[in-house]
Amino acid sequence: MSATIHKAVSPRPPGPKPPSSTETKKQVVGSQAKLHQSMAAASTAPAKSLNSTPGTQLKQANPPSREPESLNPRLLKKAPASHATRVALVKALHKEFQRLNDELKKTAKGAEREWLLSDQELIVKTLDEEQEIATKKTSIYNTSIRNKILTYKKMSLAQWKDERSKIAQSANPDSTGPVSTEAVVTIETGLTPFQEFQFLPRLVSDLTPLEPYGYISKIPSQDDIVGAVAAVKACGNTETCDRCTRRFQVFPGRRETDGTLASNGKCTYHPGKLYYLDRALGDRSKAQRRFKCCQRNYEDEAGGCTTAEHHVFKTTNPLRLASVLNFVHTPVNPKVPKDRAVSFDCEMGYTVYGLELIRLTVVSWPAGDTLLDILVRPVGEVLDLNTRFSGVRPEDMTSAERCEVGSNHQPTVIPTDDPTQKPIRRLRIAASPKIARDILFTVISSETPVIGHGLENDLNAARIIHANCIDTVLLWPHKRGLPMRNGLKYLMETKLGRKIQVEAAEGSPEGHDSAEDAQAAGELVRLKIRDEWKTMQMKGWTVGAGGELVAPSEDWTVVGGAQVKKLNTHG
Template identity: 65%
Template sequence: MASSLASLKSFPCPAGNKCTAFQCLFNHEDGTNTHVEEQSLAKNPNPPATADQDSPRKRIKLSSMTPSTPSTTHQDLSTTPEIGKAEPDKRKDLSLTQPKLTDTATATAAAAAAAAAAAAAATVSPAMSPAMSHVNRAQASTSAKTPTSSSPKPSKPLSTPHATIKSSPKPSPISSPKSSPKPSPKPEALNPRLLKKSPATHNARLMLVKALHNEYVRLNTELKGIAKEDEKELLLSGQELITKTLDDEQEIATKKTAVYNNAIRNKILTYKRMKVPQWKEERANILKAHKSEESSQAPVTYEPIVTGLTLPQEIDFLHRLVWPLAGMERYGYVSAVPSDDDIKAAREAVEASRNTEVCDRCTRRFQVFPGRREEDGALASNGSCTYHPGKMYYPERSAGEKTSPPKKYRCCHQSVEDESSTGCTTAPTHVFKTTDPKRLAAVLNFAETPPNPDVPADRAVCFDCEMGYTVYGTELIRITAVAWPNGEELLDVLVRPIGEPMDLNTRYSGVRAEDMAAAEILKPGDDHRPTLVPSPDPSKPPQRKLKLAPSPKAARDLLFSLIAPSTPLIGHGLENDLNAARVVHPTCVDTVLQFPHRRGLPVRNGLKMLTETLLGRKIQVEADDENGNPAGHDSAEDARAAGELVRLKVRDEWKTMRAKGWAIEDGQIVPPKGMGGTAGA
């Protein structure tokens, strides 16, 4: 084939001197096949180099040439400078000189400009001719080459089949309106980002990305034509449109992998039908959200909750929120101390099962060994545990999406329906949890709150506990109590569990093994308040070092010293804390029952969600310690948050009662005339 094409050189060109072929295969009177190059050089004697990819067997040698400033990305083909004049009847050697960058800052700027040129080349307008697109791609790809010389000199012949040309590393930036005050620091081409698990082929994703980008460009262009001066900030630059397209496509590809094709097509269709006013509103909301997020970084002062009642009146009113203990068993509360016969039966059942349990995290069956297995000292069988530590949730629907998105895990955002994923976290052992009061009593029996005449009558206590996994299930490892409503700390100690710890559940409890090992052990009569350790930085508050109660019973006795049977205990999901401390208390105010979920129990609202939506405060922030591990929850913070929610409930209830005629006379809450009873009834 090559020999037959070469034989055409012996025939004159049919077009003669009017031939415009880049490298004509026919013979010409002047002996050259590059008329286009001659015409271009006549117009521009010092052109920048372009890639010679059309003829891999031709090498053009340039004896001397000085680099010139390259043209913009979008240029007309007729004015595109070509490579220098070629020598006839010889194989060409391609070379080009380049000035050497000696300054680091200049080199950095050149690299950034090259990246911008590459992004521009990838988004060539469809209206441009194929030849023009080829020239732009060549310029963009060659401009990223690092210059190697400071004076004009020929380079070595290239050994690759296609010649690669080094050109000036200073391409013109993309000319687009810069409406955003913070342009993207990292230019990108309109090319789908590389994902660990791609939901479709690259060509399919590229087609969808271009379609979505076209809709964004259309809406942005139309908005630009009608935008007022104060609406200029709603406009997006060319690079910002690309970044937004890639961000949206990547979000769908990672969070909706199973329904990627339908999800992104629905999104494209939504924006295809969208009018400028809707796009304008969406851009305004996004901009408002960004400003709100930036302002949220500053310290926020919260308005105190004003109930309109004095402290004794609030305590008196609090009794209206107490649910009778009888009948609370359906919510998990223990209303009576299990008998000895019940405890004996529970122990016999455990022995009959040979301590076989079901893992609370991965649901696999395993065997537990209290006191450790003799042959190897293991606490549990069946190896390690792989699981998802995050709770399940339903993602929010995108605009125009009609189908319900699949349920996912908060820890890794993987779909619950994905059977190939067994978990994203691995623990050394399996763990289990039991809620049966008889089995709980077999480890440590329950106790009713004893009378305590030393407790003030106007005291209410916010209560919260942290639990960890041991060979006996979940056990108490921290107990906290604060006064209500002022939040004064009354009790906060670590607790040594009865069984051997298997997992302290630090991700949620915040308790670490090193903290318990270094804690001071409490003795009868010792001050249980935390030790304050001065911080190395004088501007920071001192560090609190919690002390360690030697057993759950000792920690429960500390709680009994602060409350009486008539003292209201406030908490969120209070039955879990009372059962962990093995306490039967008749006066409980549970925020789970005060703020029920719209679907009813057993579905319940989380404390974090209630605090954020009703109080406008954030708790249980996912912070990490200095080693990058989750810091966990703070039981004192949770206890105070539950107390604030109860105050909000008191305020709203009292407001409703006042509208019905209730009033305060002589410092007492009295009902309307003709209605019997008191506020505490």
């Protein structure tokens, strides 16, 4: 607690009658408010994500005077933990801030020097962060602050620069400078948009040999589908939970006796992925694994940290998928422009039939304009909309306006009062996956190149077989090969220096934006075209007078980046 607050509650000297306890409390609150106002003048307010992290003290021409603070948690009306625990956590958080600030100090140039924090500013930032969590997340204080410490422990210098840059810009909203200092790649392919379109057939994959990895190239027969349905009924619709691995039953149409959708009670699980703790150099002990969501050890037997109403499951068996809605080949559509290519992404939610399509998005390529973005009402009763990843909430489904084939399937875009926030997109809803698929066929044809990341998931969700597919999972393969794959978020950050799928707040993610994911996949394809075209140019490819790509003559070769005529070894 700072000296300013101590003065507010110190004994009054002899003289007039001391104020009542209520008045004294008001004085304390008033002094705290003034102190926090002065702190706010020197720092921005805590934000909700890694891209806009809680406030820190920014340098000003005339910073407000304030009493120096020590690395000691501030006095609170209701402490969320013991003082010793809070001190230990404050010190751990301060250590990470100090590390990042020291790393920045070694390389800071120009405007970056303004992002450096003094020793006192580092302390105040730490206490601000801890107080924010202690007062707003009292019931989950230990988990929240440990997640915060872990976030900064894993933060790179580039991410720290990005955070400091955003805080600097928020303090100077008139600034027109870049928000981030990360190496964001600008894609210049050296080709026109039409030439890029001409290049796409070189990137199309044959999906037939990829069937073991979930890519479907032929329509399941009706007899096979009947057999798969009979097998599911024979086992009593028993499934394994996708989250907690417990066995349970599902009841399509609800169980007659009590109207329930699934058995075996509620699902307790860990929504966060496992990660390995860093070990000291030379430490050969077994590495500990922890869950990102709550920092519990994998070996603990305490169960999950999150509880859902139902157990859920998914199936990738094409026969079971076809039993809900069978696959079809994309039909020819003469109304679709011949030079159209699209980026495609779907979001899925859990129903009594597994993972079903609940959002369908198509954007043009390479422009990225939205051609189609709708919600989809699934066939089965919903167990969980999987909002953490899909971004679709129950109120989105219930309040959405209906759309049909031939009607308006564009989202309604509503600007926000805050120019830094994305506009609100109100999506319309298709009454079934079949109607959604029919709407999709109004914007693509069998000849349309379809781009996506992990396309087998999206194509299977929409129940379509498309021969003209470009999958960024296959363009940028994992070093260990399929079924391992690089995530879209990872590829965008490592290849293009861009962040996508950023959680809005710790513990309350908004899920993926399928429009953003579709555009991201399209950008990765342009990056591949750029790299492939550079290689082709080195081999002698050129652009013809009509803009066409011209293969090198057999009489010429390329040496040192220049074309030279081949030696006549027979003359």
